[in-house]
Amino acid sequence: MKTKRNITKLMLILLCMLLVISSLAACGKDVKDDTAKGGKPSGTEKGSDKKDDKEPSAEGGYSGSAPVTEEEKTFTILTTNSGSKLSTSSDWEKMTWWHEALERANINLELEIIDSSAYGDVVRPRLAAAADLPDAIKLPDKDPDMSYLNSGIFIELSDLIDEYGYNLSKQFEIYDSLKAEVTTPDGEIYYLPYIYTPHNNSRTLMVNDAFAEKVGKPLSEMKTLDDYYDYLVAVKEADANENGNPDDEIPLFMRAGMTKLWGMVWGLDLSDGGGYQADENGNIICGYIDDRYLEMLTFFNKLYTEGLLYNEFATADLDTQNALFADNQVGSLIHFVSNCTGYSQRIDPDWNIDTDELIIVPVEPLEGPHGDKYAYGRDVLGSIYGITTECEDPETLFAFFDYLYSEEIGILTWYGLEGKDYEVSNGDYVFSDEFLDNKDNYRGVNGFNFDGLPSYQFPGGYMATQSDKVRDISENVLNKHLMNPTVTFSYKLDSENEIIQEYAADLATYFDENLTAFIMGTKPLSEWDSYVETVKSMHVDDIIEVHQAVYDRQSAVE
Ligand SMILES: [Ca+2]
Ligand SMILES: [Ca+2]
Known part of the structure; x- marks a missing residue:
């Protein structure tokens, strides 16, 4: 067991509290709703009230934890997995962490797993024909026009949520937009969500720490957009990567379609909300015609003209990015914070996570011209799952799905088995070498990041394999400055x-x-x-x- 990358239980608890604090700090409907609910951390109050009731359910007495049923039950599910690269039914058979979950629940699943690239083509005709339907289906899309929902294939879930949604209700409280996103204009709910977490998974500015030291612009002094501009100019002028050529550094690298993420520095969501967002009064605006966007364009035109922004920002892809990192040419970029460790490894293949300082470092969000200071989160609704009218025991299947939203299952399916993949020592999660080294995709094979069932990204999940510094900044700084889209997925008239x-x-x-x-x-x-x-x-x-x-x-x- 290595001792370095520990995740303390305390951190997890603090994180749950941060979820609420950060959504209180964000603009838009999160504020209103959280305030209305009194902002209880991680929704424990409502959940535990329910749990204490110990109301026996129709079958087996499910009250939020395993076993879901006294008598083993079998269900059929049609699904795909896009969370990790494993996508066949035989891959599923090897996912020991998920099979442990089934064993605890006393549930047997017959999963038909279709490769994600073919999923829509295979599933849409079957949904249209409404023949040979399994007990539950992962939808090929979010059913934006509600055509599947209106076809009568799927059962309405509101009563089941009220009766057995112990853990799902907690998720609804943590992720405030989630319930509204799966609710129809008539107030009905037909689908169970896979939940993305914006926490410890934000898109944020990362800077080459070695460049910053070399050009005399230490990260500790990079607070505002102006400070950052000075850094870009210094990198351009100097031989920051010390290869003898002062002209090969890219002060700011952005990939195609990602430059719009910079809107957050001007308080604008130009990205996942499509350019639409709620302002502090709950009024929808279009950022792409806002005067602050003109300011951003003026700034970026200046960066481009002065050679500070990568000249192929509009078309650059991952291959471009990897090649530039391999030659240590990148001075900064905005992307997912969980990529940070990987960037350092790409610059220096011998870079050691336990002993070496990070090369590409996430920085405290810059303060923009209007005082905005954000890391960019995301819409929390991932794929959706429906229970079909063919299911003979929707209560037990729903209860099983609810169990998959529990903290126990989050830990099991992202950290693995206690005693094998991790040990808890003085409240710290200490991961095994096998887990961390990930030889032959060990974690993926066992079920890490599998999204073929209703469940959720465990908020600490992506951080398990990150260096201490990334985790520290993500948990203690970035999570407090999250901007999540306010115009999210929705069912419309x-x-x-x-x-x-x-x-x-x-x-x-x-x-x-x-x-x-x-x-x-x-x-x-x-x-x-x-x-x-x-x-x-x-x-x-x-x-x-x-x-x-x-x-x-x-x-x-x-
Ligand atoms: Ca230079
Ligand atoms: Ca150089």
Whole structure:
């Protein structure tokens, strides 16, 4: 057992509390809803009240923990796995962590697992025919127009959630937008979510620490956008990677489609919310026609013109990025914080996680021109799962799914088996060499990051394999500054879907093209006003109106 990368139980508890604090700090509906609920940490109050009741269920007395049923039950499920690269039914048979979960639950599953690349093509015809349906299905998409939901294939879950949703209710409280996202305009719930966590998985600025030291701009002094600009200029001027060539450093590298993440520094969600967000009063705005976006474009046009932003930012892909890291040319970038350790290994293949200092380091979020200071989270709704009308015992199957949302299963399916994959010593999780070294994809084979069943990303999960410094910054700094999308997935009325379908795609394309054009200067910034006029002529106000109606409806979901 190695002793370095420990995760303390205390940290997990603190994290649960942080979830609430960070959502209180964020703008939009999270604030309203959390305040209304009194902001209880991790939803323990409601859950434990329920648990204490010890109401026997119809079958087997499920009350939030294993066993789910006294008598072993078997269910059939059609699914795919996109969380890790394992995607066949034989892979599933080897996932010992998940089979341990089944054993504890006293549930037997017959999983039909289809490769994720073919899943939609295979499953859509079967859903359309509504023939030979298993007990539960992972949907091929989120059913945005509610066509499957309206077809009568799936059972409505509200009563089951009320009766057996011990752990799911806790997740609904932790992730405040989640319940609203799976609720229809009529207030019904047909689908169980796979839950993404934004915690310890944010997208944030990471800087080459060795460059910063070399050019005399230490990270401890990088607080504002202006400080960061000074760093970029210094990296450009100096031979920061010390290879004898002062001109080969890329002060800021961004991959295609990711430059929009910089909106967070101006308080704008230009990314996962599609450019739409709720302001502090709950009014939906479009960031792509906001004056703060013009400021951002002006700044990035300057970076591009001065050679501080990678000149192929609009098209660069992962291969480009890997090649630049291999030659240690990258001065900074924004991406998922959990990639940090991997970047350091790519710069220096001999880099040792236990003994070497990180090379690419996540920094405290920069303070933007208007005081905004964020790391970028995400929409928490992943894939969705429905229980079909063919299921003869939906109570027990639902109870089993609920069990998969428990903390016990989060630990089991992300940290493995106690005594084999980890030991708990003085409250610390100490992982085995086998777990950490991950030879032959050990963790993935055993079920790490499997998303073929309703469940969730354990908030500490991605951090188990990160260096102490990444985990420290993520847990103690970034989690406190999360900006999550406020315009999330939603079920809409037919009339609303029609407006989205008519205008949203063209607008998104226009936003992307103009972001690139303004930054590269192929469209001068002096054309901003006519750009805004064009966006308005493309019915942006109609889209805003739809998002406002949806947002108001979602905010009312309790
Ligand atoms: Ca240089
Ligand atoms: Ca150089």
